[in-house]
Amino acid sequence: MSKGQVIALSGGVGGAKLALGLSRLGLGDDLLIVTNVGDDFEHLGLNICPDIDSVVYALAGLNDQVKGWGRADEGWRFMAALEELGGENWFNLGDRDLAMHVLRTQALARGESLTQVTRTITRQLGIAANVLPMTDDPVRTMVQTADGPLAFQHYFVRDQCAPVVSGFEFEGIAQARPQADFMAALKNPGLRAVIITPSNPFVSIEPILRLPGVRDALAAAPAPIIAVSPIVAGLAIKGPAAKMMTELGMPSTALAVAEHYEGLIDGFVLDETDADLADDVDSLDMRALLAQTVMLSLEDRDGLADYVIAAVDELAV
Numbered sequence: 177m178s179k180g181q182v183i184a185l186s187g188g189v190g191g192a193k194l195a196l197g198l199s200r201l202g203l204g205d206d207l208l209i210v211t212n213v214g215d216d217f218e219h220l221g222l223n224i225c226p227d228i229d230s231v232v233y234a235l236a237g238l239n240d241q242v243k244g245w246g247r248a249d250e251g252w253r254f255m256a257a258l259e260e261l262g263g264e265n266w267f268n269l270g271d272r273d274l275a276m277h278v279l280r281t282q283a284l285a286r287g288e289s290l291t292q293v294t295r296t297i298t299r300q301l302g303i304a305a306n307v308l309p310m311t312d313d314p315v316r317t318m319v320q321t322a323d324g325p326l327a328f329q330h331y332f333v334r335d336q337c338a339p340v341v342s343g344f345e346f347e348g349i350a351q352a353r354p355q356a357d358f359m360a361a362l363k364n365p366g367l368r369a370v371i372i373t374p375s376n377p378f379v380s381i382e383p384i385l386r387l388p389g390v391r392d393a394l395a396a397a398p399a400p401i402i403a404v405s406p407i408v409a410g411l412a413i414k415g416p417a418a419k420m421m422t423e424l425g426m427p428s429t430a431l432a433v434a435e436h437y438e439g440l441i442d443g444f445v446l447d448e449t450d451a452d453l454a455d456d457v458d459s460l461d462m463r464a465l466l467a468q469t470v471m472l473s474l475e476d477r478d479g480l481a482d483y484v485i486a487a488v489d490e491l492a493v
């Protein structure tokens with residue numbers, strides 16, 4: 177019998193790793209992976225959804241584990257031809273990856289929602305979990321820098337996260353409606369857990385939390401909420417989270433991430449190497465939990481997923 181729905185809030189790479197572990201627990205479509213869309217943008221006439229892509233490719237076993245984005249066994253003939261013609265070449269669209277963006281763009285142009293097209297693609301790839309965009313409405317993350325606002329992909333890919341960050345704006349967030357199945361699951365008495373994956377708290381998780389009604393629904397949710405630290409020993413596993421924290425004037429520590437989530441979560445998973453922070457995390461309004469959070473192998477992903485689900489079930493009793 178089903179033990180209830182599990183919601184995982186996810187950005188790209190780090191989130192997708194834990195999402196894969198969770199998807200291998202046999203939860204089937206009781207697993208809802210709610211994915212950030214603030215990184216989405218239109219490029220070369222295509223609708224690109226990087227975090228949905230990372231989750232879908234990871235769950236389908238198609239992801240490039242070295243780059244951390246896109247597909248394994250990728251070809252770059254399209255990019256070479258584009259460059260030859262003088263096209264924009266700062267954002268790399270692989271030959272195989274292009275199929276995803278073309279299909280999605282076509283479906284959205286026909287009037288399908290991002291939820292519908294994502295469902296079609298995940299079913300086609302044999303993914304049992306529900307991969308849900310956080311909203312079907314457009315939300316675009318803008319990065320505030322000393323040189324003015326930058327669209328997220330310009331900051332992240334074109335400028336390689338070099339600009340100093342002073343804040344973020346999520347354009348469209350006030351009008352965006354949270355995805356309906358996500359909201360229904362938060363209100364479902366059979367909800368088992370909400371897991372905040374080790375994605376970037378500021379640009380991957382925050383847009384989901386800022387959707388109208390989501391924080392209130394999380395506060396009222398009938399299940400424990402647990403977050404996994406994306407910072408280990410003061411460093412981000414991947415991406416600019418630690419650099420952003422320093423630039424935003426906070427220490428780049430797992431404790432600062434726990435403080436960022438204070439009032440929202442019931443448990444915070446620290447990496448074992450950060451065991452010295454456990455007492456400080458416990459003194460916040462949450463339980464400190466220790467696990468091996470660095471996910472290099474498939475066994476690591478499975479191990480962390482097992483640990484998090486066991487911890488959630490323990491917090492629930």
Ligand code: FO1
Nearest residue numbers: 188215225226229245246266267268269333
């Ligand atoms: N990340 C890069 O660092 N360089 C790229 O050229 C790049 C292309 C790309 C294409 C499709 C896609 O779905 C993702 C892509 N990413 C690329 C990753 C992505 O932009 C970022 O990792 C996320 O937005 C951060 O979560």
